[in-house]
Amino acid sequence: MRKIFLILILLYIIDNYVCGQVITDSNLPIVIINTDRSAPIVDDPRVLATMKIIYRGPGERNYLADQNNFQYLNYNGRINIEIRGSSTQERPKKQYGFTTLMSDNITKNNVSLLGLPKENDWILNAMVFDPSLMRDYICYNLSRQLGEYASRTIYCELMINGDYRGLYLLQEKIKADDNRVNITKITRQDNTLPSITGGYIIKADKTTGGDPVAWTMKDWYGTGVAFIHEFPDPQDITALQSDYIYNRFLYLQTAAFTGNTSAPDGFQYVIDVPSFINYMLISEISSNCDAYQFSTYFHKDRNGKLRAGPVWDNDLTFGNDLFFWGFDRSKSNIWQFSNGDNEGARFWRDLFNNDEVKCALARRWNYLIQPGQPLNPLSLETFIDQTASYIAEAAARDNSVWGNTGNLQQRVQQIKTFIGVRIPWITNNLLITSSCGDANIPPLVITRIMYHPLVSSTYPDNDDMEYIEITNNGSEPVDPGGIFFAGTGFVYEFPSGTKIEPYSSVILAGNYKVFRSLYGFAPFGEFSRNLSDKSENLVMCDPFGNVIDNVCYQDTVPWPDADGNGYYLKLTDPDLDNNDPANWVASRDVLTSTGSIVENHDLIIYPNPATEVLNIESREIMETITIHDIYGRKHSSAEPHSDNYIMRISDLPSGIYILSVETAGGKSTRKFIKTAF
Numbered sequence: 001m002r003k004i005f006l007i008l009i010l011l012y013i014i015d016n017y018v019c020g021q022v023i024t025d026s027n028l029p030i031v032i033i034n035t036d037r038s039a040p041i042v043d044d045p046r047v048l049a050t051m052k053i054i055y056r057g058p059g060e061r062n063y064l065a066d067q068n069n070f071q072y073l074n075y076n077g078r079i080n081i082e083i084r085g086s087s088t089q090e091r092p093k094k095q096y097g098f099t100t101l102m103s104d105n106i107t108k109n110n111v112s113l114l115g116l117p118k119e120n121d122w123i124l125n126a127m128v129f130d131p132s133l134m135r136d137y138i139c140y141n142l143s144r145q146l147g148e149y150a151s152r153t154i155y156c157e158l159m160i161n162g163d164y165r166g167l168y169l170l171q172e173k174i175k176a177d178d179n180r181v182n183i184t185k186i187t188r189q190d191n192t193l194p195s196i197t198g199g200y201i202i203k204a205d206k207t208t209g210g211d212p213v214a215w216t217m218k219d220w221y222g223t224g225v226a227f228i229h230e231f232p233d234p235q236d237i238t239a240l241q242s243d244y245i246y247n248r249f250l251y252l253q254t255a256a257f258t259g260n261t262s263a264p265d266g267f268q269y270v271i272d273v274p275s276f277i278n279y280m281l282i283s284e285i286s287s288n289c290d291a292y293q294f295s296t297y298f299h300k301d302r303n304g305k306l307r308a309g310p311v312w313d314n315d316l317t318f319g320n321d322l323f324f325w326g327f328d329r330s331k332s333n334i335w336q337f338s339n340g341d342n343e344g345a346r347f348w349r350d351l352f353n354n355d356e357v358k359c360a361l362a363r364r365w366n367y368l369i370q371p372g373q374p375l376n377p378l379s380l381e382t383f384i385d386q387t388a389s390y391i392a393e394a395a396a397r398d399n400s401v402w403g404n405t406g407n408l409q410q411r412v413q414q415i416k417t418f419i420g421v422r423i424p425w426i427t428n429n430l431l432i433t434s435s436c437g438d439a440n441i442p443p444l445v446i447t448r449i450m451y452h453p454l455v456s457s458t459y460p461d462n463d464d465m466e467y468i469e470i471t472n473n474g475s476e477p478v479d480p481g482g483i484f485f486a487g488t489g490f491v492y493e494f495p496s497g498t499k500i501e502p503y504s505s506v507i508l509a510g511n512y513k514v515f516r517s518l519y520g521f522a523p524f525g526e527f528s529r530n531l532s533d534k535s536e537n538l539v540m541c542d543p544f545g546n547v548i549d550n551v552c553y554q555d556t557v558p559w560p561d562a563d564g565n566g567y568y569l570k571l572t573d574p575d576l577d578n579n580d581p582a583n584w585v586a587s588r589d590v591l592t593s594t595g596s597i598v599e600n601h602d603l604i605i606y607p608n609p610a611t612e613v614l615n616i617e618s619r620e621i622m623e624t625i626t627i628h629d630i631y632g633r634k635h636s637s638a639e640p641h642s643d644n645y646i647m648r649i650s651d652l653p654s655g656i657y658i659l660s661v662e663t664a665g666g667k668s669t670r671k672f673i674k675t676a677f
Contacts, residue, residue, distance in 0.1 A: 023164050023397065024063065025061050025062060025063045025064065026062050026157050026394060027061055028391070028393075029053055029055040029062060029074065029114055029154065029156040029157075030053070030054040030062050030158075030159065031051065031052075031053050031054075031124070031158045031168070031170065032052045032064075032159045033049050033051045033081065033159065033161070034051075034160075034162075035047050035081070036048045036049060038161050041082065041083055041094070041096065041160070042082065043082060043084075043089065046082040046099075047080065047081060047082070048079075048101075048105055049080070049081050049098075050076075050078060051075060051076075051078075051079045051100075052067050053074040053075040053076075053156070054067060054072055054073060054074070055072065056072050074113065074114055075100070075111060077100060077101070077111070078101040078102070078103060078105055078109075079100055080099050081096055081098040082096065082098075083095065083096060083097075086206055086208050087322075088126065088128050091129075093128050093165070094126060095123070095126040095128065096123070096126075097122070097173065098122055098124070099120050100120045101120075113170060116152050116154065116170075117172075118179075119172065119177060119180070121172075122170065122172065122173060123151075123169075123170075123172070123173050124156075124158060124170060125153070125168060125169035125170075125171055127168075127315060128315075130320060131320070131404060131406065132318075132320075132411035132412060132414070133167055133395050133408075134384070134387050134391065134412075135286070135314055135317050136153065136169060136171075136313075136315055137153050137155070138314075138383070138384065138415075139282055139288075139311055139314035140152075140314070141153075142285075142374055143278065143282050143310065145374035146281070146368070147487065148279075148310065148311075149181060149182065149310050149488070150311050151180075151310065152171065152172050153169045153170070153171040153172075154170045154171070155167065155169060155170075155391055155394065157394050157397070166397065166401050167394040174230070174297060175201075175231065176199060176231045181488070182301075182488040182489045183198055183199025183201070183299055183488060184198055184529070185231075186241065186302070188232075188236060188237075188238055190241070191238055191241065192612075196241055197244070198301045198302035199231070199300060199304075200245045200299060201229075201231035201297065201298070202228070202230060202245060202298045202299070203227070203230050203295065203298070204225050204227050204228075204292070204293060204296040204345065205294050205295055205296070206294055207226050211229070213228060214228055214234070214242060214246065215246050217346075217347075218346055219293075219344060219345060219346050220338070220346045220349055221343075227249070230297070248270065248300065248306050249306070249345075251267075252347050253346070253347050256350035256351050257350050263496045264496040264609065264673060264675060268356075268482065268543035268544055269482055269493075270306060271306045271307070271308075272304070272306065272308075272484075272486060272545075273357065273360060273543065274364075274539075274545035275307040275309055276307075276308040276351060277360060277364050277545055278308075279308035279309050281365060281368065281375070282314075283311070284336060284426060285375060285419070285422060286314060286318050287318065287330045287418075288314055288316065288317045289321055289327070289329035289336060289341070290313060290342060291336050291337075291342075291344070292337050292342065292344025292345070292348050293343065295312045295313035296312075296344060297310055297311075299488075301491055301528070302528055303491050304528065307488070316330055317330055318415045318418045318419065329341060332418055332421040332422045333421075337352060356544055357544065359432065359433075359435075359436035359437075359544075360544045360546065362431065363436070363439065366430075377420065380416075380419055381416055381419075384416060385412070388412045392408055439546040441542070441547075441548055442474070442478040442548060443473045443474035443478070444472060444473070444549060445473045445571070445578060446468060446538060446540065446549050446551045446578060447470070447571040448468060448570050448591075449569040450465065450466055450468070450531075450562075450568035451466060451532065451536070451553060451555075451562070451569070452563050453465035453566075454565060459518065461514075462533075464511035465514060465518060466509070466510035466531045467507050467508060467509040467523065468508050468538070469508075470506050470508065471574050472504055472505070473503065474503075475502050475503075476502060477499045477500065477502060478499060478500045479497075480494035480499075481496030482496060482543035483542055485538060485541070486540075486541045487537065487539055488529075489532065490528075490530070490538065491528035492525060494525070495525075495608050495609045495673050506524035507523040507524055508523060508524060508525050510526070510527060510530055511526065512525075512606055516604070522604050525607075526606065526607065533555065533563070533564070534555050535555065535556075536552070537551070538551050538552075538553070549578070550579070551578050552579065553569060553584075559584065560585055560586035562587075565586075566588060567586040567587060568587055568588075569587075570584065570587035570589065572584065572585055603616070603617070603661055603668040604616070604617040605617075605659060608673060609672070609673035610673070611650070611675055612650045613647065613649065613650075614647045614672060615645075616640075616645045616646070616659070616661065618643050618644070618661060618663060619643065620643065620664060620665050621663060622641070622661050623639065623662050623663060623664070624638070624639050624660075625637060625638045625639075625647060626660045627649070627657050627658070627660075628657065628658045628660070629655060629658075635657070636649075636652075649674055653674070656671060657672055658670070658671055
């Protein structure tokens, strides 16, 4: 009892000491929050407040005296705010979540704070378990450098109701948004294919947040790992949608456990392997002792693969842990997915134990630690030193306010020392063995990009007219089965059992029917979502994430002008570097079929692969349609007496089938693939 009494006195002294602190100026933005009637901020409900952000610009000092100088206010408006977090709420320094509001105190207000993309949901991260005040900042920035979305972060100093609260990270809350987790926003009406396929955000996490557990999955030892719906919200997701995304995880679990990598139903056809590899690399280089088990996010776009990430809650990393609670788990010489504690669902270890995944992981790691790459020791040390220098002034104030011992220089050195041991350990335990060999990269090249077509009265939607061209720049046919575009925002995966002939091209279109009407021939396939009208990094990968080609086009100089003016980007020679804008021209050349794998265009079937239905179009009236499997067994037939027909195939087992169509002009056949998803 005496010990508890002394702790309460200490917390009272600290809280009153905080109230006595002032800040006059800073090299960081200053955030000032004043709640209505000075109401205390609690976990729930949210309270209304006014927020001001003082920011004069990069490299300038910011002064508290400017809080009424509109010239230097980056934001001056209404918010609602609450305390957030789970175990962090037990610390005197609090974390906050807030929403920017219109003046009516109700309507959400999408705004850009300190240059971040417009949104209304924001977080003030207190970094309460991180004595260096930079571990989240390091990991989120590294993840973005690896090509993944991670919450954007900006350091600031915080005042609440006249009290100085210390150094914080203003950052984006994870949510479905074009500038955050870029997935299609599924609605309660999206309960059939293909709309039910996405998008979703799911997390493995603690069950103390109030949201119900959607399902559990076993870890390596048979203990349950809780999975929770993040988007749609648990109260908004339908039973059919929940079952669909749960079954994607079950499929991953089973395929990873059995080591199934066969086409077209291996785990690499269900998950975006590069995203899982990038997630593991960030989690392992930092030795995140919560990774895989808690704050572990996944997302899936419509028609896309299941992806790992974004990374989140990376404070217990680089040798740091909850030492005051007796924990010491962030070690430099273990894998966090097989450390006997917080390992997460067993598919993580099963994936690592797969030879092909381990080879892809090793190749990616060995590339990223090269000079100039994000995980190179010198690159990391430089980034950490720059960050430490930037926050040194505010960190000293924060430490003084909250009574933290030690200094920033010591804490930074601890991180660098940890990295100096961790990188060699991972390198030695991720050796590329002779069984790996070199990845077999097909000579496929992105050669045309129509990213912002010119609209007309006939074709008013420019997204419908988008397309890209893929060229086989080799002397042998290429089977593109399983090749896909990594990332989000642009979704396409090539079906198995097809080929692209030597020095021939295929077209992927934003809208199959519109493209056929506009250009007079059918595209090879139809992608989901659309291309950015500004800039996008198109990354074409094999099923295990080995990059085949990538182009990051832009609508600004030095790229040729193909921005909404009727022109498209055309690579002048497929042998040239297509990431160099000098090798592209803006072209209006007439687009023609240059090697589509469809034998002719009298008969069109799509989508292929298909799950529920097959769309069949013919230039002549179709008298009979018959489906046989590859052994010649008849499965279904129809007599449409029409030039277009939708045939249900949901009852067919997964596999390869032959579709035969008879017209007055003769008989045509097409091969298609029936999948279970």
